[in-house]
Structures are given as C-alpha cells and as structure tokens.
Amino acid sequence: MKSIQTTVVLAMTADGKISPVDPRAPRGSYPVDLAHLEYQVSLADLVLVGAGTIRTEGTAFTICNPELLAARKVRGQSPQPIICVVSGSLDLPPDLPFLSQDIERWIFTTGTGLERSSDATTLHKLAELIDLGDTNLDWDRAYTLIAERGIHNVVALGGGSLTAALAKAGRIDDWWLTIWPVIYGGQHAPTPVEGEGFLPSAAPHLQLIETRQVGSEVFLHYRTLK
Ligand SMILES: NC(=O)c1ccc[n+]([C@@H]2O[C@H](COP(=O)([O-])OP(=O)(O)OC[C@H]3O[C@@H](n4cnc5c(N)ncnc54)[C@H](OP(=O)(O)O)[C@@H]3O)[C@@H](O)[C@H]2O)c1
Numbered sequence: 001m002k003s004i005q006t007t008v009v010l011a012m013t014a015d016g017k018i019s020p021v022d023p024r025a026p027r028g029s030y031p032v033d034l035a036h037l038e039y040q041v042s043l044a045d046l047v048l049v050g051a052g053t054i055r056t057e058g059t060a061f062t063i064c065n066p067e068l069l070a071a072r073k074v075r076g077q078s079p080q081p082i083i084c085v086v087s088g089s090l091d092l093p094p095d096l097p098f099l100s101q102d103i104e105r106w107i108f109t110t111g112t113g114l115e116r117s118s119d120a121t122t123l124h125k126l127a128e129l130i131d132l133g134d135t136n137l138d139w140d141r142a143y144t145l146i147a148e149r150g151i152h153n154v155v156a157l158g159g160g161s162l163t164a165a166l167a168k169a170g171r172i173d174d175w176w177l178t179i180w181p182v183i184y185g186g187q188h189a190p191t192p193v194e195g196e197g198f199l200p201s202a203a204p205h206l207q208l209i210e211t212r213q214v215g216s217e218v219f220l221h222y223r224t225l226k
Contacts, residue, residue: 004146006154006171008163009040010192011178018160021186023056032214033178037061037157040176042068044081044155046106046146050162051087058097060085061157081155084108086162088137090117090129099126108132108142139169164195167204172224175206181216 011033012018020027041047042063049060060083063069069079084106085092090113092099099105105127111134114120123129132141146154156166166172177192198204206222213219 004143004152004154005173006156006166007040007043007174007176008156008158008166008172008192009037009176010158010163011037011180012192013180013182013184015183015185016191017184017186017189018158018192019056019190020184021189023190028180028182030178030180030217032217033180033219035065036176036178036219038063038065038068041081041155041157042072043153045077045151045153046082046084046155048084048086048108048154048156048162048166050159051085051089051092052161053157053159054085054096054098055092059101060098060103062101062103078104080104082106082151085127086137086165087113088135089113090120090123092117092119092123094119094122094126099123104128106130108137110135110137137165139165139171143171158192160190160192160194164193167193167198168195170204170226172204174209175220175222175224177220177222179218179220 010018041061054060062080072079080103082104086108088110090109107123107127107129109129109131111131114129114131130145132138156162205225207225209223210221211218
C-alpha cells in the first residue's frame with residue numbers, strides 16, 4: 001500500500017504567532033502566502049482542520065485558481081479535496097457556513113462527542129461523522145481509515161492544537177511554515193504547535209529542505225526526521 005504523506009501548512013508572524021490575541025481581529029493580507037497556501041491545498045486529497053479554526057473562520061479554504069483546478073482534474077482528483085474537521089466534542093453549530101460549502105465533508109470525532117452533541121442527528125445529514133475512539137481520538141484508526149479510502153496526500157492546516165496532536169502521534173512528514181513580516185505578540189496568541197509541549201529528548205527534529213524569500217515573506221520547508 002502506498003504510504004500517506006502528511007504536510008502541515010501554517011503561517012506565523014515573525015514572533016511565532018498564528019493568530020492575534022483576539023482571533024476575530026482582521027489580519028493582514030499576504031497574497032504570495034495565499035497563493036502558496038492554495039498551491040499546497042491543491043495537492044491534497046484530504047485536508048485536516050481543527051474545530052477551533054473552523055469555529056473561528058466559519059468556512060474551509062477552497063481552491064479557486066483555474067490552473068490548479070485543471071491540474072487536479074488531470075491527476076484524477078476531485079475539484080476540491082475532502083475537508084475533514086477534527087472535533088472531539090462535535091460542538092459545531094449546524095448553521096456553520098462550512099457545513100453548506102460545496103465540498104465533500106468529514107468530521108473526525110469521538111463516541112463521547114456523538115453521544116453528547118444535541119446536533120449529532122443534523123450534523124449526520126451535513127457531513128460524514130467518523131467515530132475514532134470513545135473519549136480520545138485514535139490517530140492510528142484515523143490513518144487506517146484514510147488509507148482504506150485510497151487517500152495519499154493529507155494537508156493539515158492547523159490550528160496549533162490539531163498540529164500538536166498530529167505531531168504527538170508522529171504523523172507529520174513535512175512542514176511548510178510561512179513567516180509573515182509582522183509582530184502580533186500576546187502571551188495568549190496561539191502558536192503553530194500548542195498542546196502540552198515536548199521534552200527536548202522527545203521533540204520532533206526537522207531537516208530544512210528548502211527556503212524561499214518573496215519580498216519580506218519567508219517560506220520554510222522542513223521534513224520531520226524519523
Ligand atoms: N496562521 C495560520 O496559518 C493559521 C492556520 C490555522 C488556524 N489559525 C488560527 O489558529 C486559531 C485556532 O487554533 P487552536 O489551536 O485554538 O485550534 P484548532 O487546532 O484549530 O482546533 C482545536 C480543536 O480541534 C479539535 N481537536 C484538535 N485535535 C484533536 C484531537 N486530537 N482529538 C480531538 N479533537 C481535537 C478540538 O475540537 P473540539 O473542541 O470540538 O473537541 C480542539 O478544541 C484560530 O485563531 C485560527 O484562525 C491560524
């Protein structure tokens with residue numbers, strides 16, 4: 001079986017924040033980074049997004065560039081990748097715009113989330129709800145399912161909690177980190193990897209594969225050493 005490649009694609013400020021302290025505050029616009037994000041997403045069969053991000057942003061990122069859409073067609077991919085929101089709690093309002101976007105939708109969740117959510121019946125009609133563990137989401141089960149569905153390229157778009165969970169599960173192969181030329185600061189502004197943190201002895205170590213500078217934006221491509 002061909003292995004699954006998981007690439008994290010995130011942008012952070014020069015001081016390492018992926019969002020301002022107030023996540024709803026308008027952010028700067030970085031067209032080169034946006035084009036980079038669109039290209040990376042266009043390579044994906046499946047996009048993973050944390051529930052915190054989808055609750056904040058409302059919609060999932062989709063591909064608009066006609067050349068990227070044409071390239072997906074040539075590769076035999078659907079116009080948009082499957083978008084899979086990861087939500088242990090299943091605390092997602094059915095009127096969330098993501099749930100009416102014209103895309104294939106999955107939600108990775110837990111038995112507890114399915115039991116406790118008062119919206120589970122409605123959500124069942126809007127997305128494929130996939131139970132991956134009683135209280136904790138089991139990433140081995142998730143990746144077995146991803147493989148069974150014939151998916152090879154997974155792109156994870158954060159936020160920091162989802163990235164931490166994937167890193168802890170040892171599932172991240174590649175990292176694309178953009179550095180935006182701005183400082184957000186703030187003790188509570190999220191960073192690319194949240195969670196409990198790693199002891200240095202258990203931390204993922206990276207090899208720098210490629211760097212690109214466009215204007216004041218920097219694009220860093222790392223591979224996780226395994
Ligand atoms: N600059 C960038 O590139 C970038 C990219 C993405 C996001 N962001 C920003 O980052 C912020 C959100 O980041 P975040 O760290 O707070 O949230 P997040 O990672 O998007 O979502 C966290 C939520 O995802 C679910 N989740 C993640 N891992 C899970 C696991 N292993 N098992 C079960 N559920 C899991 C949980 O949902 P439930 O609570 O439903 O259980 C958790 O509360 C937003 O402000 C967003 O705009 C920035």
